[in-house]
Amino acid sequence: MTDIASSPLVIITSPRLSYRQRLTQLALTAEEAIDYPQLPAAARRAFETGLVSDLHEGHAPYRPRYLLPDYSVALKNGSEYLELEPPRDLREAVDFLQILYHHVPSITTYPVYFGDIDMLLLPYLDGWMSDEELDREITRLWRFLDRTIPDAFAHANIGPVDNRIARSVLRVDSELGQVVPNLTLKWDPETSGDGLLQAAADAIVAVNKPHIANHPMMSRDFPEGYGVVSCYNTLPLGGGSHTLTRLNLAESVARHEGEIDAYLTRTLPEHIELTFQVIEARIRFLVEEAKFYEHSFLVDEGLIHPDRFTAMFGIYGVAELVEGLLPGSRYGRDAEARDLADKVIEHISEAVERRELPHCRNGRAMLHAQSGISEDIGVTAGARIPIGAEPEIVEHIETVAHHHSAFSSGISDIIALDSGIRSNPEALVDLTRGAFDRGMREVTFNVEGCDLVRVTGYMVRLSDIEKLANEGSRINSTVLGAESVENWGLLGRLPRVVSVETDPRLGTR
């Protein structure tokens, strides 16, 4: 299987890694020493040759990829395991959450979800607390998160109700300009109000955060509630995803000989099934061998429920697939290419609906447009239009919007804007309204000229990348951003955006 681990000695002596980073790398190296879960021969071949990838989740999964604990349960009940009484005021509630975060794992070893932070804290907000005092409390929490959880996949959510804490978060977050936490605003065109969206727009032109989720659309797919975490992964609240395994559609079409129909009826279904076999093997190991869900106080105390965990079926390279099947067409520019993309996505979506999986919410995986990792050279993320080939903004949004409904566990399209928008952030409100009107599930803007830029879902400070080569970085994801800069020409091509999700290698290569 793919050997991505370095030798223990290289890790231990790497001058650019912190103690904690060395520890994580050593754990990964140990995990890679175990045989990969048993796979049928064809699936093993697909995995080894890059058709199917598990995004370096490791050989022996011992924690789910993403966990979205329902922290409100613990705030209400306290925690027996952690010997904590329910908090009584805002400061106690913040302390309580900080302790909890410490005990929430994910693929990065850190939590990826801090909860709907405004809704969690609102019950503790006294009417007499001034905005200045509130901002000071949020600043303390924000500083704690950035300094102790150095990983930009970690995400806080706010909204959809306009409230004082959401406003404070937007103020503080844009003032601090930190990589952590990443931020999503849940916004409902009918009920949230333009005021909240305008406050978000003002923050976006400063720090390229928050990402904005179409709340009514998300709520339809997740009646139990949802959170947006990591790189635009939308997952059930009180649950998460065992794994994110992805099918490389550019590679899939390269392995096909024959007509389009034969691809759709023969090659594609075959490749989809191979992906499912890898997903199933990983789920079975996590649940049945490592038995994560049997040994977690998060389950015992009702913060997560095993039956709310799904698996994410990721795809990427829709653009290359379409242009491979229809030589001479340009995805994002002609209707023929768009229609074929729709057809392919529909086929995959139906297959995901049909295929039963063990230990999954509703017995099914959820489709995800995977936003890439730093080593993806020449393959476009998810169902995006290739960098540099984007049409004008309204057409761009309309081209991608009408397949957004298929990707219930998230899809990212990043709309790049030049710095002129800074003097007119109202335009961001209008563009968001338009995007949601056209059926976009979520939208992200990347405004040129910010130090904080979105590599895909996660944020990187350009100033950190410059320092990395010499000094290393206390923030793990800086390395990934730096690789993207190198592999995708991120700095030279701003405001165009490249995509990376995750890669546990922290600079030991």
Next chain:
Amino acid sequence: MILAPAGTISHPIEPRIDVFEVAGVVRSSFVDGPGNRYVLFLQGCNFDCTACHNPSTIGRCDGCAVCVDVCPHTALAVPVAGRILFDPSACDQCGDCRTVCPISADPTIRLRSVDAVLTEIRTVAPFVRGVTVTGGEPTLQLGALKSLFSRMGADPELGPLTRLVDTNGSLAPAGWHELLPVLDGAMVDLKSGTPQLHRRITRSEQSHVVASLHLLADAGKLAEVRLLLIEGVTDTDVELEAWARIVTAVDPGVSVRVMPFRHEGTRTAAREWPITGERAIERVVDRLRDLGLTGPFGA
């Protein structure tokens, strides 16, 4: 929809109230007024500003045909009844015809009906806060402009969109009174403080512009006053004091935008002026504040 197909006459002389002479369209712009806007650029301007950054929108083709022989793609043909024939399928947008035009016009300009413009606005309606008509000078096509804005106002889907013009302020009071009932606001360029400089850099009279500012402010429809900052020309003490005096008399609290001068698109005569330096805008805004204007000041 484009009214004039290949090889047909594209420039009627008679004013028609249901047709625009359109220099360009931007479906989504955040630099032409508040929020995201649909922007219609009309052909033709009655000023002749040295600093114009889009000079080929100034003239309206009179069929002189100097461009016909210059076109390397034979997309233009000898005029019929004084009007140029244009074949868009042969054109590759090289711009040679615009460069050679003695009256800063554009023989490739097409006509577009108000209906066609409304149809296109509908396609972007959920994405925009409003429509800005600019140019050229939009009020020179007053009939079609009025027709567009009144039909927008009566349309259930387009009614909520704001209707702005970006104007040089030359329209006569009678014209404004026709337009005001269907207009939400005007952004007006006041190109100089003194009438002398105005004449020199626009070859037009300032008094009409000042009258328009008062008329629009009295009607509550003066959305913004703009100053193009040409260092050493429009920002001298005399000029800024005169400029501030005019605007203060109109409304000291009106929105003001000081715009940087750039060389892109300008004709040779403008290249002698320096492009606006980094701190200059801030400096001029501070000066205008000292002179009694309260803003808000846009960047």
